Amino acid sequence: MRILLVGAGGVGDAIAKIAARRDFFELLVVSDYDESRAQRTVDWIRARHGDDVAARFATARIDASDPEVVASVAREHGATHVMNAVEPKFVPSIFAGALAADADYLDMAMSLSEPHPTDPHSMTGVKLGDDQFAQTADWDAAGRLALVGIGVEPGLSDVFARYAADHLFGEIDELGVRDGANLVVTDEEGNEIFAPSFSIWTTIEECLNPPVIWEEESGWTTTPPFSEPEVFDFPEGIGPIECVNVEHEEVLLMPRWVDAKRVTFKYGLGEEFIGVLRTLHLLGLDSTSPVRVRSEDGPVHVAPRDVVAAALPDPATIGPRMTGKTCAGLWVTGTGIDGTPREVYLYHVSDNEWTMREYDAQCVVWQTALNPVIALELLAGGVWQGRGVLGPEAFDAAPFLELMARPVDQGGYGQPWGMEDRRA
Template sequence: MRILLVGAGGVGGAFTAIAARRDFFETIVVADYDLARAERGAAADPRYVAAQVDASDSASVTALCQEHGITHVMNAVDPVFNMPIFEGALAAGADYLDMAMSLSKPHPEAPYSQTGIKLGDEQFAAASQWEDAGRLALVGIGVEPGLSDVFARYASDHLFSEIDELGTRDGANLVVTDDDGNEVFAPSFSMWTTIEECLNPPVVWQDGGWFTTAPFSEPEVFDFPEGIGPVECVNVEHEEVLLMPRWIDCKRATFKYGLGDEFITILKVLHTLGLDRTEKVRVKGVEVSPRDVVAAVLPDPATVGPRMTGKTCAGLWVTGTGKDGEPRSTYLYHVVDNEWTMQEYGHQCVVWQTAINPVVALELLATGVWTGAGVLGPEAFDAVPFLDLLTAYGSPWGLMEVAPAAG
């Protein structure tokens, strides 16, 4: 297996650190628009090679694949670049993986009730091309989406005979401080992507179809495990809701994120001021995207690890009927402590938790445990080998029975 890693930022850097401990691949070409950043990522292992790439140009991706005999393209950049990388991989005859699907566009007349172009629609529209080529595009294989989707498959196969709701729930008790120990606002993941998913109309699957709601709707308090505790979670647009019902029979699918009042207020202010916009505006003779400016002035998520404490939890709350015919309410989860990831890998916990899942998936593909062609989500594959290998990597998952959350 010869892997092209597109993007050497926070998640890409964690990917190289995790993969360096495994032996299932021959080489990884660490590519970034910033060659110096790619070179820093490639320094993690003698099997790595640095390269420059323009992720917005499919021909650049194809050429790099052909130059290095790439078999698998790993997309680790913001999803605005998904389609050029996706198309460049197919043109090169390589398989493809990403951690977030192609972007959505809200319904032009009824954005908070009807879907427009949904997450992943552009990629699923090309499924027949990938099938005809005998190539695999494994989409949404980060942590959320990704591990949460693996949990859905596991719950369907092993825990439930009938599923009422697949409810992805994400929460944390992470705190970032400045040099004086004061708590500061510093997102632990890409601010560009966070703005995109939090301010777009959230999608819900119910009774055989998708619909949308207003941002931050349907708040509920979920009690997260391993000391994180109760966190208020709200509806957010996310890929799981678009992926899970394609392979898993369920009456409802939701995604709720524990953002907190401060973060929600900041996002609302950005939207009110138009600073969430991606269209460029002219400022003193220079054209800039307001959202790019917001992302640029905030701390790089890859750098906040040394000043961050706490844990992050990604998981799936499943309700329905168990295999024994009795009502069941179960949370399958993965908790990561920032102190551990910083000490063990030198990367903060949120990007590390995202990056470990595509490494596990690539190992399963390299060994032939997972196989397929077309555009497929994690739900299309057997969950047990993935969860076993995740545990073997030293990061076990958990399961707990839960009572209904308070509204």
């Protein structure tokens, strides 16, 4: 396996660092528009693991917005797999470039949505991933696989959905992704500050778009942002957090392969975060349409959302000032395989202190990066196989979860996942 990794930001950097401890690939090319960022990642791998490990890595400059450039870089390095680790606005170009290069493709966020033009808070417009699923026939005809939504969310929760359907439930009432954290970021003086742990560009997109809900009778519908608040109790000391509906890929993926009466995604944003997002929207600072701005060198055009992203701390750099844990998981209700009512929460917790010590990566980006590496290893070994545009639910979950939890000294990733039965 020869991998072209597109993007050396927080998640791309963590993907390379996790992969450095594995031996399933021949070459991993870390690419970025700023090749110095890619080089910094490879330099870290060399310093931590030595020249022999670093010899399996290379760097390249890439323009992720140009499918011809993506295809050219992939061909130059003989890439068999293109791993997309940049913002979802680049999905169409990387997706097209991978297919043109006759390579398989993976991403952690899918093609963007467009709200319904007249009734956005009850009806869907263009849904997340619609553009990619529309090209399924092209990928199938080429004999290539596009594995979409294989980060942590989407990704691990989708694997949990497949596992629950195959091993825990006879009938599923609801698949409810529930994510929360107790992370705190401080400034140099120790004061808590507003610093999102993931790309604010992506966060704005997810949180201010109308959330999607899937129900067996009505299919995909939408609600207003931050709807249906509920308090969810997260494990391992995180505790109860109010969660609200957020637009996310799991709701668009799970019903395609897993039978359930309802699918939802709720995230523990917190009152402060919701307030900030609402203010950004009120001021028009969530817009991606460029506006004319005066400068000393004359007028320039800039997207307000890009300004917000530039003004906030880079999520890849806040790890040393962050404390706490983040939890990603799936709450499932229904009838167990024994015919009795059942309710479980399947989850994985990432501790920032540990990820910083082991990988010099903050826990949110590290947890996101873990799952595509596991998926790549399963694909390399032929354990997972497929063609066309597929989500994680299309594959057997048991090998993924077993490899994830198996101790490192036994060839696994040493990341146990948890399951809580929440109904006596």
